Structures are given as structure tokens and as C-alpha cells.
Amino acid sequence: MAQSPAQYPAQLSVDYPDRQLNRLSSALRFLYVLPISIVAAGITNSVNGILFFPVLLMIVFRQKYPKWWYDWHINMTRFSTRIGAYALLLRDEYPATDEEQAVHLEITYPNVEADLNRWLPIFKWALAIPHYVVLSVLLIGVVVAWVIAWFAILFTGRYPRGIFDYMVGVMRWSLRVQAYLWLMTTDKYPPFSLK
Numbered sequence: 001m002a003q004s005p006a007q008y009p010a011q012l013s014v015d016y017p018d019r020q021l022n023r024l025s026s027a028l029r030f031l032y033v034l035p036i037s038i039v040a041a042g043i044t045n046s047v048n049g050i051l052f053f054p055v056l057l058m059i060v061f062r063q064k065y066p067k068w069w070y071d072w073h074i075n076m077t078r079f080s081t082r083i084g085a086y087a088l089l090l091r092d093e094y095p096a097t098d099e100e101q102a103v104h105l106e107i108t109y110p111n112v113e114a115d116l117n118r119w120l121p122i123f124k125w126a127l128a129i130p131h132y133v134v135l136s137v138l139l140i141g142v143v144v145a146w147v148i149a150w151f152a153i154l155f156t157g158r159y160p161r162g163i164f165d166y167m168v169g170v171m172r173w174s175l176r177v178q179a180y181l182w183l184m185t186t187d188k189y190p191p192f193s194l195k
Contacts, residue, residue, distance in 0.1 A: 029089060081171065084171060124184075
């Protein structure tokens, strides 16, 4: 049974920028985000891929999730989410590698023996397929919404609140699927919700 969004062990919120946004920074955002994106992609793709299978094996055979692996995954997820928020024009601050800034992400550390089924990580990929289908459609909406937000910021200096909430909602949904499937921090099936 799916959990209500408020109870799900992966939570994300982004502070709404209720002020004038930097129009020049927003206009050139696709250039500004490149260096930090390359750094994050290099770290994430090389290290997270290596750490995924040991965590999977530790859960299946030892029923353990080492705290330092959890800390690595969570901090990289927070960093990547700050970059995503910056790329989507949700924030003007350049993404910090170590500060929360205005992107608040929490994922509960699992008690593996009590909270995780040791064999479920082997089958979660199949259970997550419906989420990936819906997320792929939502991502098309994100591209359209990004273009609209980009023009809105250029002309008004403000981020439309409805588009902002939609973007954060898609990021939140994606985070829940990531916590369920890739981070393996919960066995609770992610809700089909932007809230």
C-alpha cells in the first residue's frame, strides 16, 4: 500500500524565491550550470554506480546498510538536487557543495532488519516501472514549464508560483522513486503524487 506523501521517508522542499530574480543569471543559466554539472556527474556516475551493488549485497546477505554509505548517498543526492533546482531556475544561488541553501531534503536512515525486506531490492526495479512511465511524461511537462518560467523571469523577474510548485513536485516524486529504488532506504512504495 502506498504511503501518503506527508509520511513518506523521503521529503523535499524548496523555498519559493519571493523576490526579484537575477535576469542575467537566469538568461545564461544553461551556461552557468555546466561546470558544476560536469563535476557532479563525474562523481555521481563513477562512485554511486560502484556503491549501489555493495549496498544491495549488504542488505540481501547481511541485512545492514552502513551509515557511511548512507551518508555518502544522501549528501550526493542533496548536492545533485541543489544543482537541479539551480538548473530549473528555482534558485539563484550557485549550488553549494556543503550547505543546504534553500533546498531541504531529508531521507530517513533505515533500520534494515525492521524496515527493509532483504529480498525486495532484487525486484524493486520492476515495481518502479509505472513510476518511470509517469515521470517520463512529467519530464516533458518540466521542459515546457522551464521554457515558460525562463521567459517569465526574463520579462517580469519573478518565477510563476504554479510552475514553481509543479517543478518542485516532479523533483519530489523523482526523489521518492530514487530513495525507493536506487538508494534503497525504504521499502514503502512511493505515492503517485507531486505533493
